[in-house]
Amino acid sequence: MEDIIRVENLQKKFLDFTAVRDLNFPIHRGEIFGFLGPNGAGKTTTINMLTGMAKVTSGKIFYKNEDVTHKMKKAQKLIGIVPDESNLYPEMSAFDNLCFCGSLYGLTKKIREQRAKELLKTFQLWDVANKKFHAYSKGMKRKLTIAAALIHQPEVLFLDEPTTGIDVGSMRQIRSLIKDLNQQGVTIFLTTHYIEEAERLCDRIAFINRGNIVNIDTMNGLLENTKNFSTIEIKFFTSDFDRKSLLKKFRQSFSELQCTFEDLQTLRIISINSIDIAPVVCYLSNEKMLIAEAKLIKPSLEDVFVKMTGIEIDLMKKEKEKK
Ligand SMILES: Nc1ncnc2c1ncn2[C@@H]1O[C@H](COP(=O)(O)OP(=O)(O)O)[C@@H](O)[C@H]1O
Ligand SMILES: [Mg+2]
Secondary structure (H helix, E strand, C coil): CCEEEEEEEEEEECCCCCEEEEHHHHHHHEEEEEEECCCCCCCHHHHHHHHHCCCCHHHHHHHEEEEECCCHHHHHHEEEECCCCCCCCCCCCCHHHHHHHHHHCCHHHHHHHHHHHHHHHHHCCCHCCCCCCHCCCCHHHHHHHHHHCCCCCCEEEEECCCCCCCHHHHHHHHHHHHHHHHHHCEEEEEEECCHHHHHHHHEHHHHCCCCEEEEEHHHHHHHCCCCCCCCEEEEECCCCCCCHHHHHHHHHHHCCCCCEECCCCCCEEEECCCCCCHHHHHHHHHHHCEEEEEEECCHHHHHHHHHHHHHCCHHHHHHHHCC
16 A cells, blocks of 8 residues: 655654654555554654644655655645634635635636635535625534645645544544545544544544554454454442542552443453453452443453553543543
8 A cells, every 4th residue: 555644753842841752654546554552652743743834853754755854835735624723714605615725726717716615515504605704603613624625636644533522423424534535535534532533533543642653553453463452341339439449459459450431330351361250240249339330341442442551441532532
């Protein structure tokens, strides 16, 4: 498969703080490649370097085998960028915003109006094409921001947390639009801190934490790791207990197991070997925990992620809520 983009030892420092270090990866033409990691991991910094919005501290960026590290302008015609915060004009209508973006890429009036119309239809915004951008809902704003990034028919689309902070309906629509675009041949690079989003959309995933890539693999390759994993979910009768202290005590008694709370009353336990469920249940009932249900479940990408990064899922969820 052709590498449309490749980075070598890419690094970004802010003064003496290294935000991302030693990034080495290709982006294959036609794939959906995802950067998955918590807040502050270095996702936006990476996108900014790859799209020429931030200066590279060291390392190289290749677009189609040409070193463009210091001439990102050259690559910009190839790419579309959907930043985490929209870059469109609040006082302009949706239609005018798209046409304006088209003019930045040198499209003629006729072509940009035609593209704007097409895109508004695809994104189901044609009915509200004349509304001002600021009057749009968050989900509509995100959709229009994606449409704007596509005005010049880029080969690669960069999306920085495309579904963060929007309603569930728009989230679904955007995920399906991303899939459609990819099927039409657009290569996609996206960042996310939603594990299930990475799992659903991406062909390949890089786990990133504190500026380091912990692992890069195909979805199938990552799930291969779970073949021998055992995951147990234990649901308690109530959520009225001290989760922190239970986790602490549990980890002392079962140091080989990874455990995290899936929700307020569900404990998730992951082991890289097969585990015996009985001692776990015994231990918890000795701790006076009333168990409503205990079951072995099929391991997921979430389990691989927890195992490889050591990041607790409840932490990723907290990051989510902060936004
Ligand atoms: N302009 C900046 N100046 C100083 N530090 C920055 C700047 N931008 C980002 N950082 C730091 O770099 C790290 C990575 O940030 P970022 O790439 O935004 O993470 P993510 O997008 O994964 O949440 C964070 O610790 C952040 O505080
Ligand atoms: Mg970010």
